[in-house]
Amino acid sequence: MSTATTEARALDPGVAPARYARxxxxxxxxxxxxxxKPHRINAFERKLVVWAxxxxxxxxxDGYCRHMGGDLTQGxxxxxxxxxxxxxxxxxxxxxxKEIPYARxxxxxxxxxxxxxxxxxxxxxxxxxxxxxxxxxxxxxxxxPDVLTDAYTDWSWHTKEINGSHCRELIDNVADMAHxxxxxxxxxxxxxxxxxxxxxxxYMSSKGRPDMGQGGYGxxxxxxxxxxxxFGPAYMINWLEVDYKGFVTEVIxxxxxxxxxxxxxxxxxxISVKKPEGLDEKTVQYIAERYTESFGTGFxxxxxxxxxxAPVQNPLLCEEDGPVYQLRRWYEQFYxxxxxxxxxxxxxxxxxxxxxxxxxxxxxxxAENLRRRADEDAAxxxxx
Amino acid sequence: MGLFAPTRQETVEDQRLxxxxxxxxIACLDCLAKVKVKKNSxxxxxxxxxxxxxxxxxxFARLSGQPGGRPVYExxxxxxxxxxxxxxxxxxxxxxxxxx
Ligand code: FES
Ligand SMILES: [Fe+2]
Numbered sequence: 275m276s277t278a279t280t281e282a283r284a285l286d287p288g289v290a291p292a293r294y295a296r297x298x299x300x301x302x303x304x305x306x307x308x309x310x311k312p313h314r315i316n317a318f319e320r321k322l323v324v325w326a327x328x329x330x331x332x333x334x335x336d337g338y339c340r341h342m343g344g345d346l347t348q349g350x351x352x353x354x355x356x357x358x359x360x361x362x363x364x365x366x367x368x369x370x371x372k373e374i375p376y377a378r379x380x381x382x383x384x385x386x387x388x389x390x391x392x393x394x395x396x397x398x399x400x401x402x403x404x405x406x407x408x409x410x411x412x413x414x415x416x417x418x419p420d421v422l423t424d425a426y427t428d429w430s431w432h433t434k435e436i437n438g439s440h441c442r443e444l445i446d447n448v449a450d451m452a453h454x455x456x457x458x459x460x461x462x463x464x465x466x467x468x469x470x471x472x473x474x475x476x477y478m479s480s481k482g483r484p485d486m487g488q489g490g491y492g493x494x495x496x497x498x499x500x501x502x503x504x505f506g507p508a509y510m511i512n513w514l515e516v517d518y519k520g521f522v523t524e525v526i527x528x529x530x531x532x533x534x535x536x537x538x539x540x541x542x543x544x545i546s547v548k549k550p551e552g553l554d555e556k557t558v559q560y561i562a563e564r565y566t567e568s569f570g571t572g573f574x575x576x577x578x579x580x581x582x583x584a585p586v587q588n589p590l591l592c593e594e595d596g597p598v599y600q601l602r603r604w605y606e607q608f609y610x611x612x613x614x615x616x617x618x619x620x621x622x623x624x625x626x627x628x629x630x631x632x633x634x635x636x637x638x639x640x641a642e643n644l645r646r647r648a649d650e651d652a653a654x655x656x657x658x
Numbered sequence: 659m660g661l662f663a664p665t666r667q668e669t670v671e672d673q674r675l676x677x678x679x680x681x682x683x684i685a686c687l688d689c690l691a692k693v694k695v696k697k698n699s700x701x702x703x704x705x706x707x708x709x710x711x712x713x714x715x716x717x718f719a720r721l722s723g724q725p726g727g728r729p730v731y732e733x734x735x736x737x738x739x740x741x742x743x744x745x746x747x748x749x750x751x752x753x754x755x756x757x758x
Contacts, residue, residue: 440662475730621707621708622707626704
């Protein structure tokens with residue numbers, strides 16, 4: 275036998291990073307934290323306390339009091355400060371202890387870890403950097419004009435805990451053309467990536483598969499134009515133009531996450547729909563709910579894969595795959611010290627996938643599925 | 659360092675193959691930009707820019723001057739034309755190797 279053989283390939287699981295990404299992380303809708311109570315957020319393998327003081331400003335501190343370790347998330351808001359349930363030490367949003375009601379003076383060293391906060395598009399962000407750098411306001415996600423005005427529906431916001439995967443699995447989606455057919459039941463007709471600086475973008479057009487009849491991407495009556503950009507490591511804005519039987523709707527989908535451990539993260543997604551003109555409020559709400567549901571389904575389709583897959587540091591690619599290695603190189607910039615960022619991690623990279631061959635095959639497969647189903651239907655109706 | 663360190667020597671070679679393999683330097687015919695390009699098919703193109711190349715590109719400079727700045731999805735049509743020209747003149751080979 276002269277056939278060339280190669281050795282069986284091994285999956286390299288890699289060694290998970292020892293730190294969490296630098297950058298802005300979204301904690302959720304800002305107003306949900308303005309109910310006069312302290313809130314607990316799990317992130318970066320720790321507990322954080324979030325509260326709004328009497329001044330309405332949102333603050334985020336490490337969740338444990340520096341006095342004797344009391345749980346500040348179970349404390350009480352007093353004025354602008356968070357008061358510890360254990361001995362009532364009062365902590366300000368700047369991380370300093372402002373008052374110890376039973377003491378003559380506050381020790382100078384009474385300072386805890388604070389996170390710089392910012393609000394954008396009705397959402398609360400914190401800056402996370404293991405090196406402790408000052409927050410970089412220039413790379414906050416952009417303002418979305420008209421969102422939160424009457425022109426758009428209010429954010430419909432959802433949270434889901436994901437266990438058993440590093441959050442990088444979620445990032446990989448940016449470069450994954452073929453999974454849109456298999457996991458989300460759509461034909462991706464155009465697929466392009468651009469990575470540059472702290473952003474990674476996916477441009478995609480797709481059309482639903484007629485053999486699945488599911489919501490989300492996979493509705494045969496809808497075609498989709500999608501631009502999805504990660505602004506930093508953990509926050510994506512997805513601008514979608516959905517054409518449903520000629521009726522075009524603009525949808526903004528937020529997809530963000532908070533890493534909670536090396537193998538878990540909290541996924542959050544939010545949807546705001548541009549209200550189509552000439553429709554009454556009730557119909558608009560109905561449309562918004564349908565889109566929320568169907569994109570929610572889309573995330574669950576991914577989650578089912580993540581929860582069962584193996585981590586792979588050495589994916590084997592074919593011609594029709596997107597630039598997974600380049601995407602990961604881009605993503606790595608958030609896991610190294612700022613001084614260690616290499617030019618190629620942030621240099622502009624463009625990649626256009628040729629989807630011709632894939633769509634030829636997929637259309638034939640779908641036609642075959644439909645034919646088989648028609649035959650089965652015919653057979654059952656004869657039996658009946 | 660950094661993210662997911664490989665545990666196998668072969669992975670480092672894969673990284674080299676997928677990140678740098680078959681990238682050819684292409685010079686823009688209209689400006690001083692030099693980029694690295696790989697082309698698996700007529701429709702597929704990968705373009706690796708550098709900071710310096712980006713700085714040379716007139717088209718990008720013009721786009722940056724717009725209100726709101728340069729949209730990241732815009733590419734340089736002159737560079738794209740230069741790539742097509744390189745293909746036509748046989749300077750840039752089109753086709754994948756072992757599927758990539
Ligand atoms: S532990 Fe918080 S006040 Fe004592
Ligand atoms: Fe997906």
